[in-house]
Amino acid sequence: MEIDKAIGESDDKRLKTKYNNAIFVIKRALALYSTEEVAFSFNGGKDSTVLLHLLRAGYFLHKKELTCSNGGLSSFPVRTIYFESPSAFTETNSFTYDAAQTYDLQLDIIRQDFKSGLEALLKANPIRAIFLGVRIGDPTAVGQEQFSPSSPGWPPFMRVNPILDWSYRDVWAFLLTCKVKYCSLYDQGYTSIGSIHDTVPNALLSVNNTSSSKEKLFKPAYLLSDGRLERAGRVKKNASVKNDRDSDSHKHEVLLASVIAVGDEILSGTVEDQLGLSLCKKLASVGWSVHQTSVIRNDIDSVSEEVDRQRSICDMVFIYGGVGPLHSDVTLAGVAKAFGVRLAPDEEFEEYLRHLISEQCTGDRNEMAQLPEGITELLHHEKLSVPLIKCRNVIVLAATNTEELEKEWECLTELTKLGGSTSLVELYASRRLMTSLTDVEVAEPLNKLGLEFPDIYLGCYRKSRQGPIIICFKGKDNARIDSAVQALRKRFKEGVFVDMK
Numbered sequence: 038m039e040i041d042k043a044i045g046e047s048d049d050k051r052l053k054t055k056y057n058n059a060i061f062v063i064k065r066a067l068a069l070y071s072t073e074e075v076a077f078s079f080n081g082g083k084d085s086t087v088l089l090h091l092l093r094a095g096y097f098l099h100k101k102e103l104t105c106s107n108g109g110l111s112s113f114p115v116r117t118i119y120f121e122s123p124s125a126f127t128e129t130n131s132f133t134y135d136a137a138q139t140y141d142l143q144l145d146i147i148r149q150d151f152k153s154g155l156e157a158l159l160k161a162n163p164i165r166a167i168f169l170g171v172r173i174g175d176p177t178a179v180g181q182e183q184f185s186p187s188s189p190g191w192p193p194f195m196r197v198n199p200i201l202d203w204s205y206r207d208v209w210a211f212l213l214t215c216k217v218k219y220c221s222l223y224d225q226g227y228t229s230i231g232s233i234h235d236t237v238p239n240a241l242l243s244v245n246n247t248s249s250s251k252e253k254l255f256k257p258a259y260l261l262s263d264g265r266l267e268r269a270g271r272v273k274k275n276a277s278v279k280n281d282r283d284s285d286s287h288k289h290e291v292l293l294a295s296v297i298a299v300g301d302e303i304l305s306g307t308v309e310d311q312l313g314l315s316l317c318k319k320l321a322s323v324g325w326s327v328h329q330t331s332v333i334r335n336d337i338d339s340v341s342e343e344v345d346r347q348r349s350i351c352d353m354v355f356i357y358g359g360v361g362p363l364h365s366d367v368t369l370a371g372v373a374k375a376f377g378v379r380l381a382p383d384e385e386f387e388e389y390l391r392h393l394i395s396e397q398c399t400g401d402r403n404e405m406a407q408l409p410e411g412i413t414e415l416l417h418h419e420k421l422s423v424p425l426i427k428c429r430n431v432i433v434l435a436a437t438n439t440e441e442l443e444k445e446w447e448c449l450t451e452l453t454k455l456g457g458s459t460s461l462v463e464l465y466a467s468r469r470l471m472t473s474l475t476d477v478e479v480a481e482p483l484n485k486l487g488l489e490f491p492d493i494y495l496g497c498y499r500k501s502r503q504g505p506i507i508i509c510f511k512g513k514d515n516a517r518i519d520s521a522v523q524a525l526r527k528r529f530k531e532g533v534f535v536d537m538k
C-alpha cells in the first residue's frame with residue numbers, strides 16, 4: 038500500500054507518530070462499525086485529502102489484519118459523502134470528482150444543508166459513524182475528541198476525527214511525503230478553503246507587494262511558516278471582544294499589575310516562592326503598582342478564574358509556574374479558558390521546542406506546543422531559547438528561579454521598550470520621605486494631599502510600630518511629585534521630612 042510504504046520510508050519521526058495514531062483511530066472505528074455503517078465526509082479540502090489517504094491505508098491495514106493476507110486489494114468501499122454547494126470553488130469541486138474517480142470512491146453528492154442532508158442520509162442508510170477531517174484550531178473542533186457523538190439537535194451518529202491533533206505543518210508533511218495530488222488552489226496561496234464568498238488567498242504568501250499588479254502572485258500553501266495563520270485568508274465574522282484593561286478605554290495614571298503564582302508545592306509549603314517577591318520589586322522599580330499577588334493550585338479552573346478576575350482589573354497580569362508538558366502544567370490551559378479560547382498547536386512555538394528536545398522529538402501529544410488560540414503573541418529575544426508568551430494583557434513567564442526570572446525580565450523590558458506591546462518601562466518618577474511624626478499627625482494632611490493630587494500614588498509604611506514613617510510618592514512626572522512634596526511640607530514645620538535615597 039503506497040501510503041503506508043511512503044510513511045514507513047520517511048525519517049520524519051513526528052509524522053510517523055501522527056500517522057500511526059490516526060491509523061489506530063481509523064482501525065478502531067472499523068472494528069467498531071461495519072463498512073456499511075461508516076461514511077467519509079469529503080470535500081476536496083487539504084484536511085479531507087489527508088483523511089482520504091489515511092482511510093485508504095487504514096482500511097487496507099484493517100483488512101490485512103482480518104484476513105492475515107498481504108492484501109493486494111486497494112479498493113476503498115466506504116460511502117463517501119460530499120455536500121456540494123453552488124458557492125464552492127470550481128477547483129475544489131473538480132478535484133473532489135477527480136479524486137472520486139481515481140480512487141474509485143462511492144460518492145454520494147448531497148445538495149442540501151449539512152443537517153437536513155445528514156438526516157436524509159441516515160434515514161436511508163445504516164450509517165452510524167462519519168469520518169471527518171476536523172483539526173484542533175478549526176472553529177468547529179471546539180469540545181471535540183477523536184470520537185465525538187454528533188451534537189444535540191443533529192441526527193445521532195459518531196463523529197470520528199482521526200487527524201484532530203494534526204497541525205498545519207503535519208498536514209503538509211503528509212501530503213508532500215506521500216506525493217499525493219491535492220486541490221490546485223493550495224498552489225495559488227489558498228491555505229484554508231471555505232466558500233467563494235469568504236475565501237481569498239492568504240496575504241502572507243503574497244509574492245509581489247504592489248497592489249497595482251492585476252495578477253497577484255502567491256506562494257504555495259505548504260510554504261506558510263506559521264500555521265496559526267492558516268485562516269488568514271478567510272473573511273472574518275465579527276467576534277465580540279471583552280473590554281479588557283488593555284483596551285484604550287481605560288487609562289490610569291499608575292499602571293496596575295497583578296502577579297499570579299501557580300503551584301501546589303508553594304501552597305503546601307514545600308517550596309518557597311521567591312519569584313513573586315522578585316517580580317514585585319522589579320515592577321515597582323519601573324513604576325508599576327502591584328495590585329495583588331496570589332498563589333493558585335495547579336488546576337485549570339482555579340487558574341482561569343484568577344486570570345479572568347485580574348486581567349479585567351489590571352493593565353498587565355504576570356503568571357508563572359505550571360508551564361511545560363507535565364500533567365500539572367495547566368497554566369496555559371487556564372489562561373486560554375479565561376479568554377474563552379482553546380489551546381491549539383502552535384507551529385512557530387513548536388519549532389523552538391523542537392530545537393530544545395531535538396533528537397527526543399516523537400510527535401507525542403505531550404510534546405505539542407499548544408497555545409491559547411488567536412490571542413497569543415510570541416515575544417522573541419536573542420537571549421531566550423524560547424520566546425515569552427503574551428496573551429493579550431497576560432504575560433506567561435517560564436522562569437522557575439530568580440536567575441531565570443532576571444533574564445526573562447531583562448528581555449521583556451528591552452522588548453517592550455522597542456514598542457509594539459504595552460511598554461513595561463513607562464515614564465515614571467518617585468520620591469520617598471521619612472518622618473518621625475506620629476501616624477495621627479500625618480494622617481489627615483495625607484488624606485487631603487491625596488484628594489489634591491489624585492494622579493500621584495501615595496503609600497506609607499513603617500519599619501516598626503515605634504519607628505519612623507516612610508511616605509512614597511509615585512507618578513508620571515517629577516514636577517508633579519515635587520509639587521505634592523512641597524504641599525505636604527508646607528503643612529508642617531521645616532525639617533520634619535527627610536528625603537530618602
Ligand SMILES: Cc1cc2nc3c(=O)[nH]c(=O)nc-3n(C[C@H](O)[C@H](O)[C@H](O)COP(=O)(O)O)c2cc1C
Binds near residue numbers: 167187
Ligand atoms: C458530516 C458532518 C457532520 C457534522 N456534524 C455536526 C455536529 O454534530 N454538530 C455541529 O454543530 N455541526 C456539525 N457539522 C457542521 C460543522 O461543524 C460545520 O458547521 C460545518 O463544517 C460548516 O463549516 P463552515 O461554516 O466553515 O462551512 C457537521 C458537518 C458535517 C459535514
Ligand SMILES: Nc1ncnc2c1ncn2[C@@H]1O[C@H](COP(=O)(O)OP(=O)(O)OP(=O)(O)O)[C@@H](O)[C@H]1O
Binds near residue numbers: 081
Ligand atoms: N461540503 C462538505 N462536504 C463534505 N464534507 C465536508 C464539507 N465541508 C466540510 N466537510 C468536512 O469537514 C472537515 C473540515 O473542514 P475544513 O474546511 O476545516 O477542512 P478541509 O476543507 O478539509 O481543509 P481546509 O481547512 O483547507 O479548507 C473536512 O475535512 C470534511 O471532512
Ligand SMILES: [Mg+2]
Binds near residue numbers: 230
Ligand atoms: Mg474547507
